[in-house]
Amino acid sequence: MAAPGSTVAAAADAGEELVLTGVSKQYGSTVVLDVAHLVLRRGEVVALAGENGAGKSTMMGIVSGAVQADSGTVSVCGRVLHGGPLEAQRLGVAMVSQEFPLVGQLSVAENLLLGKRPGGNRALVDRKALDAEARRMLQRVGLQVSTRRRVDMLAVGQRQLLEIAKALGHEPVVLILDEPTSALAEAESKRVLEIAREHAASGGIVVFVGHRMHEVLAVADRVVVLRNGRVVADMPAREATEARMVRAMVGRELEVLHLDGAAGTAGTPAFEARRLCAANLGPVDLEVGAGEVVGVAGLMGAGRSRLLHVLAGAIPATSGEMSLDGARYSPRSTRDAVAAGVGLVPEDRKTQALLLDSPIRWNATLAVARRVAWRRLVLTPRRDRAAAAGIVAAASVRCRTPEQTARSLSGGNQQRLVFGRWMAVGPHLLLLDEPTRGVDVGAKAEIYKLVAEQRRKGMAILVASSELEELLTICDRIVVMRRGRIAATLARAEFSKERVIAAAALDSGARL
Amino acid sequence: MAAGPPGPTATPGAGRSAVAPAQVADTAPVTGEGVAAGGARAGATGAGKAIAGRALKGMVDIPEIGIVLAVVLAFVVFASINPLVASVSELQNLGVDLAGFGILAIGESFTIITGGIDLSPGSLTAFFCVISAWLLATAHLPVLLVFVVTVLFGALWGLWHGFLITRLGIAPFVATLVTFIFAAGANEAIAPNPIPFANTTFLAVAGSNVARVPVAVLVLVAIALVAWFFLERTYVGREIYAVGGNREAARLAGIPTARRTVTAYMVSGACAGVVGIIVASHLTSGTADSVSGWELIAIAAAVIGGVSLAGGQGRVVGVVAGAALLVVLRDGLVAVNVNAYYQSMVVGVVLLVAIVLDRFRARRLERSGGSTKGVPTARAGRESDAAAAGAPLPGLASLGGPEASSEEAQPKQPAY
Structure with missing residues (x-):
């Protein structure tokens, strides 16, 4: 029970805890984490909240040994952590995240026991011992799959539980769960929350990061909120409310977006699709009016992205008709689509939108270089510089110079840059696929503002998003997709989460 | 255009860089930094570690300047050992060699910038060397038509590569490997014995000079200028970079990625045609085994010159400077009687140093870039670095910058 003797406030800390003292980390001139003193006790589930870039990932990285802190100490049960992930594991820290993925080609058992040798230290693998040990580990998380099954044959939820089982296999004191439920359905999420509670009840420490507020409040004993790398709130979960947490995360009141003006001018719609079909899509009938924002909701795999890609000419339509401003629109390539005035802000800006290592200038004028x-x-x-400067200013991309690389921008700025690229094109139909994925709350509000601005100017906008709140906030109308078709259309007056969820999940939910 | 007066005067430096050092050689006003930087490049020793460190840092900022300094230094070293290296006739030979490698490297860099690779230029050069001689001596075509047909043939062959790559989805490495093997055989089949010719116009390409500058060097300068203009001053060029930088992003931004890719391979093929003519002219015959391994030299020149193998990065001035470095090393080592084995070893070391410096720069960028994880390519942020240094962008920085500073800035250094 030796105290972690290194710093000032450490004297009072007993050995039964995870203690961060004076931990800080800088990237370049940006301080991403600066935690003076934080103690997590055994038996606690601590929720870590904060916007993107608030320092959550860095903090978890430091505790799990993946990231080296610039200063300060982390101690687990009185032992100070020096060195990398293996050392952290030895001290009893296990992390479940996307950073250490499973090996798809190996079996469940092999993944669970990667690097271990059950059944003695022989050169050959003892499959029986391997399977027995694996079965025992699976039982702890309540996952019922064959231990011989290849991991890439498992569903997303099963994989997540498998990852947790693997982490628990290290018999950790500290279990870090980084957005463990983001890809899971209701029942599986519930199981994950139960596992977290069980681990705490058996004397462990759980660090839980999640974006679904109700889950966070349900599972946690305590909520720690980070902002700009600092702990700005630390409260018992029973005192925490969504409003209180959001205020702490953002540090200011968020502007509420008001949709003003009439939604969608009457008459011919700006965009129209009739019996539109493509591989795994349709038939779809869809209209988007000028100055109208139409949301596309639906579960993962319902065809939201696919629909947008077909409209953008990136996936060929197999049948059906489309028209744009009354004229026939049948893009055979993205080039046709851009020429006709259809722009797509894709889902993943890093792999689908940006030249990360090229200057912002190139990225800004990419779609209008010819013009x-x-x-x-x-x-x-x-001309190039003038055009780029105009785009950067119009989309309020914050950068030192348009000559810095796109990589050096924050997520929100990158997204605005892609936005600006398309605004320069001046499209008649703007397609937004997950426009605020991976950007923080503040940047989100700014992107909503950009959308509202374009709507006022009379652009037809189609937004696909997995965030229901987002669609409910910015859309005039929501179409709900299910299995490649439109299952329901909701006018703004009929908006409610329940309606959307019911329409999205109706039959697929029943079958799961 | 922002590329003001220095542009035209400085650009021939790309071709003249073999000539320019002659002026420098007498007075040798090379800065300490230049010595260390070049020394590191050439694998020579002698400069202190501290200076080398500072030099490395300087080179990190503007990559091309380092290469140009290395060329100058290597030349000065060779010329001081064997003064004949700086003689007019030797310089002219050097120029003709540089024309071949330089043009090939420019074509090669087009394909690398799209994120591909072209293994065929070496074999194709030999092939077109034979074909051009055959067209002239056996088919009796007029000489100018021979030039046109040969270059078009090269472009067509590039079109074929582009077709295989974009329509059939064959990896560039494999598609061009086929040509690499096929063309080598075709050469021998067409010309089991060298095809001699005596057309004075044809022989003039590598054998005559305009104001003491070989015609081949003028061809290189012209091609370098056109390539620079095309890549860095037209929207099509920008789109070629975009295709290599992120193919999917380019596609979703409405760029016809297949067409841009095909264009790059056509340029590479056409360049092989041009070099084939130069080689034939140099040898005064179409010879099947005239060149070997030139595709690898072209790739090496491009990489040394700052073209990222990951695609999307690289500039013509760097490519020509990279080719110049290899040519100066190659010819210089011969002139100072270094064994052929050691020549290849030196070239290998130079390539290694170039790649290591590249990683060094990428790492530095990662550190300053903040959230960057696992930067896949080097070269990022060069533009911004140049901007920070106050260089005019991108026009001058691309061509005038490094060359101009080697010719203009150095004489201003205080004499020791």
Whole structure:
């Protein structure tokens, strides 16, 4: 029971805890984490909350040994952590995250016991011992699959439980769960929360990061809120409310977005699709009016992204008709779509939208390079720079210079940059696929503002999103997709979460 | 255009860089930094570690300047050991060699910038060396038509590569490997014996000079200028970079990625045609085994010149400087009587140093970039670095910058 003797406040800490003292981390000139003193006790589930970039990942990284702190100490049960992930594991820290994925080609048992040798220290693998040990581990999380099954044959939820089983296999004191329920259905989520409670009840410490507030409040004993790398709130879960947490996370009141003006001018819609079909999609009938924001809701795999990609010419339509501003629209490529005035802000900006290692300038003018060019050919530096500067300003991308790489921007700024690219095109139909994925609450509000602005200007906008609140906030109308078709259409007056969820999950939910 | 007066005067430096050092050689006003940087590049020793460290840092900021300094230093070293290296006739030979490697490397870099690779230029060069001689001596075509047909043939062959890659989805490495093997055989089949010719116009390509500058060097300069303009001053060029930088992003932004890719391979094929003509002219015959391994030299020149093998990064000025470094090393080592084995070893070391510096720069960028994890390519942020250094962008920085500073800035250094 030796005290972790290194720093000031450490004297009072007994050995039964996870203690962070003066832990800080900088990237370049940005301080991403600066925790003066934080104690997590055994038997506790502590929820870690904060916007993207608040320092959650860095903090978890430091505790699990994956990230090296610039200063300060982390001690687990009185032993100070020096060194990497293996050392952290030895001290009893296990983390469930996307950082250490399972090996898809190996079996469940092999994944669970990767690097271990049950059944003695022989050169050959003892399959019987392996299976027995694996079965025991699976029981702890209540996962019923064959231990011989290949992992890439498992469903997402099963994989998540498998990862937790693997983490628990290290018999950790501290169990870190990084968004363990984000990909899971209701029943599986519940099981994960139970496991977290059980681990705490048996004397462990659970660090829980989740974006679903009700889950966080249900599972946690205590809520710690980070903002700009600092602990800004630390409260018992029974005192925490959603409003209180959001205020702590954001640090200011969020602007409430008001949709003003009439939704969608009457008359011919700006965009229309009739009996539109593509692989795994349709038939879909859809209209988007000028100055109307239409949301596309639906479960994962319902075809939201697919629909947007078909409209953007990125996936060929197999049958059906589309029209844009009254004219026939049948894009055979994304080039056709852009020429006709249809732009897509894709789901994953890093792999689908940005030239990460090229200057912001290149990224900004990517879709309009030809138009910017003198005589549609010569891209003079002056024209190029002027166009890029205009785009950066219009989308309020915050950067030192348009010559820095797109990689060096924060998520929100990257997203606005992609937005700006399309606003420069001046599309008639703007397709937004998960427009605020991976951006923080503040940046979200700014993106909503951009959307509202374009709506006022009369652009037709189609937004696909897995965040229901988002759609309920910014849309005039929501279409709910299920298995590649539109299952329901809700006008703003009929908006409610229950209706959308019911329409999205009706039959697929029953079959699961 | 922002590329003001220095542009035109400085650009020939790309081709002249073999000539320019001659002026430098007498006075040798090379800065300490230049010595260390070049020293590190050339694998020579002698500069203190501290200076080398500072030099490395300087080179991190503007990559091309380091290569140009290395070329100058290597030349100065060779010229001081064997003064003949700086003689006019030797420089002219050097120029013709540089024309071949430089043009090939420019074509190669187009394909690498799209995120691909072209293994065929070496074999194709030999192939077009034979074909051009055959067209002239056996088919009796007029000489200018021979040039046109040969270059078009090269472009067509590139079109074929583009077709295999974009329509059939064959990996560039494999698609061009087929040509690499096929063309080598075709050369021998067409010309079991060298095809000699005596057309004066054809022979003039590598054999005559305009104001003491070989015609081949002028061809290189012209091609380098056109390539620079195309890549860095037209929207199509920008889109070629975009295809290599992120193919899916380019596609979703409405860029015809297949067409841009095909264009790059056509440029590479056409460049092989040009070099085939130069080689034939140099040898005064179409010879089947005239060149070997040139595709690898072209790739090496591109990489040394700052073209990222991951695609999307690299500039023409760097590519030409990279080719110049290899040519100066190759010819210089011969001139100072270094054994052929050691020549290849030196080139290998230079390539290694270039790659290591590249990683060094990428790491530095990662550290300053904040949230960057696992930067896949080096070269990122060069533009911003240049901007920070106050260099005019991107026009001058691309061509005038490094070259100009090697010719203009150095004489201003205080004499020791």
